[in-house]
Amino acid sequence: MFYKNRSKSLFDKILYWVLPAFSIVCLLYAYTRAVKANPMVMPGFAEIGERFLDLSTKPIKGVTIWGHVLASLRRVLVGAAASWVIGIFLGVFTATNRYMNATVGTLITIIRPIPGVAWVPLIVVAFGIGEFPKYLLVFIGCIFTMVQNTYSGVYFVDQSAIKVGKMFGANKFQILTNFIIPTAIPAIFAGIRLSVSNGWKIVLAAEMMGATLGIGAMVTRGWNELDMATVICCVVIIAVTGALLSVAVNAIERVLTPWNR
Amino acid sequence: MKKTICVLLAAMMLCVAFAGCAKPVEESQPETVQPNTEAVEEVVEEKEWFDNVTITISTVDGSSYHLPFYIAEKKGLFEEVGINIEYVGFPGGPVQMEAIESWDIGTTGIGGVLNCLIGHDGILLANVREDGASQNFWAYNDSDVVTAGQGNNTLSDQIYGSADTWRGKTILCSYGDVKHYTLVKTLEGFGLTLEDVNPLWMDASSCLASYWGGEGDITAVQGSANWDADVNEKMTKVSAATDMGLGLYGSMVANKDSLADTNKADAIVKVIELYFEMMDFMADEANWTDVVNYMVEYNNWCGIEGDFEKFENQLKTGGKFFTLEDQVNVFYAKSENSDLTIMADSIADVLKFYEELEVWEAGSYEKFVQPEHFNTEILQTIWESRTAE
């Protein structure tokens, strides 16, 4: 980095491409060793490929694997969207009003450290295993990040800008909409990004522990039957979907806040 | 600035609206035969008709206890009488009982029955099959437990090994459920206790994987893996719950609110009646191939892999299915030991064992034997209507 302006020699240019390829080869080699060490359980590449095609075409519980992925995505989006709306609302209010902060804010600080995973049994007992409890779990997982980020965004708004607004005779609501929220938007978007990735993780946890439809449930199904080919396929799909989700959120953020580069 | 915020808010609301409006993928029912509506119209006058009542049936995915329901549905018997069946399958027992509010009746193993009656106020309706088919312990073929041979255990001659070979072994097992019970009973038959061995407690599905990874000398094996080709080739079953005649029964339980619901109560009786009709169908030797095929179909639908042979073994070696006659003649007789029926008593025995182990807290037995947890009227109604014909 120090010498990044230095022109690259041919050797460096070759290394630029050889190194990543080499590391991928190392990874694949490590996997083959793992398969050899555990032949009864770990599937080879052929078996994984075969199982992948199988899952894509044969429905389980009425939907193919892509249907399960869509079900999981739907749960994440609904729960996350609900958490944005309520989270921004709560965040703005706890940051602007000290009494709200003392009451609602303290309660949030107390409940926040409980990991979303630990909520699963309580929610299942209370609401069963339909769709609503899944939305609720994703909501719980996302809302605390959202509130936290909105709070930081609003709290650290430059006070002199607000004073300018007051000088021009703006009332509280106008200050809120014209000064505070726009300045807090980067933080809010950071919160949205984090909450989507959190939501994806918690939807998996919720499905692994108490669902019948969804990609997490597929992982549990494979694991219970010691069907590691299915598990590996599903994990890869989970990783790819999670990555695509982050990319999508980043793209939307860039479109909506072009000034924030 | 204002415009962008409005755009933001609109975008968010659109997201919520789209996501909320998107229809959740309903768990589709297995394809049912569509009976000819005209034919049904004619028959309707003679048969009873439930006005499109929906009954939700729960089970652990792929469980053989559910098979009669599956067969009845595939034959269209429920549709004929106007009952819609919703299926909800769970990955395991505890979740099924926690979500009791979302189903009407369900089939489950003995752990589930205890959980249901004590913790969630369920009602025990009938016994379904000997449980314990999947509660087995296996060891590699060359293990000294296997080479010590059978016949040294007081509870069963099928158990391999002897007191000396079992002592000090590392055993992979799950804590607090039927496998735990089976292990203790096996050791009892050798005159040993849990102190004499080295138990490694872990989640049931991880036991076999860890064993193949090199851990432990003996392992419990969960579920359909007991009939897996690999397992049967490389390992020997050293102890089985069914061999010991432990009196573990898989059962049918009900949500007490559903039974009290006047709209559903009659439909539930009809559903159970059809269940036992299918039980008789399954008991008939001539239908054996069909029955196994239904099992294969059901499991594949749930996502559990397996071929004809695997499920044939599971159905054959898994223990007896209890028909209606069995229920009425044996299980509704009062037990000598207590006020309960024989059926309830045998389950209560297991509960006492768990109380000793401190898995279930003291006082669970009293909660279990409350009379409102047992419903014998439904079976008796069905039996009477059958014998009256």
Place this chain on the structure above:
Amino acid sequence: MATRQEKLQEMHKQYIKTERNKTLKLFLISIGSVIGFFLVWELLSIFGVTNLRVLPAPSSILDAFVEKINSTAPDGCTIMQNIITSGEVALLGFLLAACIGIPLGLFMGWFEKADRFISPIFEMIRPIPPIAWIPIIVVLVGVNMKARAIIIFLSSFVSCVVNSYLGIRMTNPTLINVAKTFGARNVETFFKVGIPSAMPMVFTGAKLALTGSWATLVAAEMLASNAGLGNMLTIARKVSRMDIILLAMVIIGLIGAVLLSVLNALEKRKMRWKSNI
């Protein structure tokens, strides 16, 4: 003149007093709302408004706590044993991830060749949520402390590396040029300029890693363990003891909060030289 100064001092004192009173008032309101929350919950349970099967009363959770101090039912360990087991694994995994991940991230961010080699492997591990690793690791390694430590490691490792990488990439180029002017070589600049200026992001990464690792630990214990708080929760599910489930939730939350505050305090001490956090 004297009187005006006195007047100003008086006003200043009044201001400080009202501020302090206000802070005190808010503090009391915070405590009051927490107590109020539990009181309302208890009252609802007593009057039967909440379903006790679903949501036990706070008093029964306290009872369960007292009971679990000595009793090993139903999962085979007392509560202290569970806490120690969980704490051990979480800290072990976290420290391992921090010791390996932070230097790795800093190294990757500075030296391009390291970046090109390690990045692909890292980008493959990164999107996999830690909970999805559990079945694979359990099958490869078994169900023991090593497996849980590996799972925690994988979860915290990603956080540490990413944040260290970002932190060192954001080094102010002016500072680097100053070092260059003074004749420092690349490696020296790395140690004397890059690493210190990346510290705030490193701490952010460590905090994220710690909270993440605690959450992953609970998940790992719920799915694949024989001891620990998550295991206590899972076994309590088997025997439908909601009070123990809630007790486990409360304790997990408390310990998570304690760990985070320890890291916060550490950060404040180390970052004293930075004017604003």
